[in-house]
Amino acid sequence: MSDRQVKVVLSEKDMPRQWYNIMADMSNLPKPGLNPVTKKPLTPDDLLPIFPMDLILQEVSMDRWIDIPEEVLDIYRQWRPSPLYRARRLEQALGTPARIYYKHEGVSPAGSHKPNTAIPQAYYNKKAGIKRLSTETGAGQWGSALSLACSYFGLECTVYMVKVSYHQKPYRRSLMQVWGAEVIPSPSDRTNAGRQVLAKDPDCLGSLGIAISEAVEDAANRKDTNYSLGSVLNHVLLHQTVIGLEAKKQLELVGDYPDVVVGCCGGGSNFAGLAFPFLADKFAGKEVRAVAVEPTACPTLTRGHFAYDFGDSAQLTPIVSMFTLGHDFVPPGIHAGGLRYHGASPLVSQLVHDGIAEAVAIGQRGVFESAVLFARTEGILPAPESAHAIKGAIDEALKAKDAGEERTILFSLSGHGHFDLSAYDEFFAGRLTDIVYPQEMIDKALASLPVCDEES
Ligand SMILES: *Cc1c(COP(=O)(O)O)cnc(C)c1O
Numbered sequence: 001m002s003d004r005q006v007k008v009v010l011s012e013k014d015m016p017r018q019w020y021n022i023m024a025d026m027s028n029l030p031k032p033g034l035n036p037v038t039k040k041p042l043t044p045d046d047l048l049p050i051f052p053m054d055l056i057l058q059e060v061s062m063d064r065w066i067d068i069p070e071e072v073l074d075i076y077r078q079w080r081p082s083p084l085y086r087a088r089r090l091e092q093a094l095g096t097p098a099r100i101y102y103k104h105e106g107v108s109p110a111g112s113h114k115p116n117t118a119i120p121q122a123y124y125n126k127k128a129g130i131k132r133l134s135t136e137t138g139a140g141q142w143g144s145a146l147s148l149a150c151s152y153f154g155l156e157c158t159v160y161m162v163k164v165s166y167h168q169k170p171y172r173r174s175l176m177q178v179w180g181a182e183v184i185p186s187p188s189d190r191t192n193a194g195r196q197v198l199a200k201d202p203d204c205l206g207s208l209g210i211a212i213s214e215a216v217e218d219a220a221n222r223k224d225t226n227y228s229l230g231s232v233l234n235h236v237l238l239h240q241t242v243i244g245l246e247a248k249k250q251l252e253l254v255g256d257y258p259d260v261v262v263g264c265c266g267g268g269s270n271f272a273g274l275a276f277p278f279l280a281d282k283f284a285g286k287e288v289r290a291v292a293v294e295p296t297a298c299p300t301l302t303r304g305h306f307a308y309d310f311g312d313s314a315q316l317t318p319i320v321s322m323f324t325l326g327h328d329f330v331p332p333g334i335h336a337g338g339l340r341y342h343g344a345s346p347l348v349s350q351l352v353h354d355g356i357a358e359a360v361a362i363g364q365r366g367v368f369e370s371a372v373l374f375a376r377t378e379g380i381l382p383a384p385e386s387a388h389a390i391k392g393a394i395d396e397a398l399k400a401k402d403a404g405e406e407r408t409i410l411f412s413l414s415g416h417g418h419f420d421l422s423a424y425d426e427f428f429a430g431r432l433t434d435i436v437y438p439q440e441m442i443d444k445a446l447a448s449l450p451v452c453d454e455e456s
Helices: 053-060 070-076 088-094 115-127 141-153 163-168 170-178 192-200 208-221 234-240 242-253 269-283 346-353 364-377 384-403 421-428 439-448
Strands: 018-020 065-067 084-086 099-104 132-137 156-162 182-186 225-227 260-264 289-295 305-310 319-324 358-362 408-413
Touching (some): 018 242, 018 269, 053 234, 099 242, 099 384, 115 141, 141 156, 141 170, 156 208, 163 170, 170 182, 182 208, 208 225, 234 242, 289 346, 358 364, 358 384, 364 421, 384 408
Parallel strands (some): 099 408, 132 156, 260 408
Antiparallel strands (some): 018 065
């Protein structure tokens, strides 16, 4: 790389044409998902009421490479390949000998990595004859991405948006409406799950777990409707591997390779998308670290239980093996909405459990300090979620400085923060505190975990 080059850009013809399926290379796969009622291993029939067969097959596929449909590539081309940046100005500010790179997924129309999976999910549902998709959204990133994807494919879209965000983030809601989606504050009176919550607590501000229950119930009750999930599941992580596959080619063009790959982790999809293609090399004997960064307020991977748990609070979703804070976890109100889920992807959980990937938890003040430093050096305003990865990368760069070593650090800039400025206002007003999730709540969650004998 010349000493001035900042961006590494691929042409459209260099876009990956296949997704990478890490399951083909893992010697220890997650334990199988279980039916929430019978607690027996899931069958395709359990999932067919809410997912199309193509996605169910991807969920369990053991093929290392899965072709990306031409129709999906045509839409990926609207913003992919995404640029890889060398963070020269951030490196200078830190005085580090490390080379820091970031993959900028904020260039998608929705402003995050989430369209990478929303597009194929809408495509496979359309192909299966589905007319309408239902989903949940917290901060609004996933709802925006799915609304965008549905508008590309002419599908209807209904988004259950966690009520507190519905009122706090009106512009994300507007964006979904621009793309034609119907947005409903959750808990709502549209579903049994919502009505039950409202009967107990009419002022309930909602949670992702409740919104998932509503969206799943909606899809299960209508033949023309399927459900769509923006993270956690194997097929979602699979679709996101375009990020890491592109990044590998881009680094190859400048003759570099990461010592460490860093991503923030909510459900695990952007971390997996960037890291899994590098872990493929690790399985083949290469040395590379992968670090998932989460908030201390929602420390799923670093302090959660590695166990079977439900994906939602009403216990409608399959039971999966993962790190969890308990399915009735109601998160502290931190400003990284996308990182407030009680669980994490079974694949990422298994890799962290087995020591193949690492996890760290960081408080939100340090995260916002890093976000502001990044905006003032690199210029790009990061999403608060992505700022966790920035802080993780900065910590790695400072370790390299202490060690006097030229390490290569690659992180995922999962999205821009143009809709998150109220969080920055709070930070500048000194109203953000570091929240550490209490140990007694983690201990208490243990009692709420489902009892499953399935130990296969
Ligand atoms: C949703 C979101 C996340 C967290 O989800 P993952 O599945 O862990 O990637 C992180 N960053 C941004 C910008 C998001 O929108």
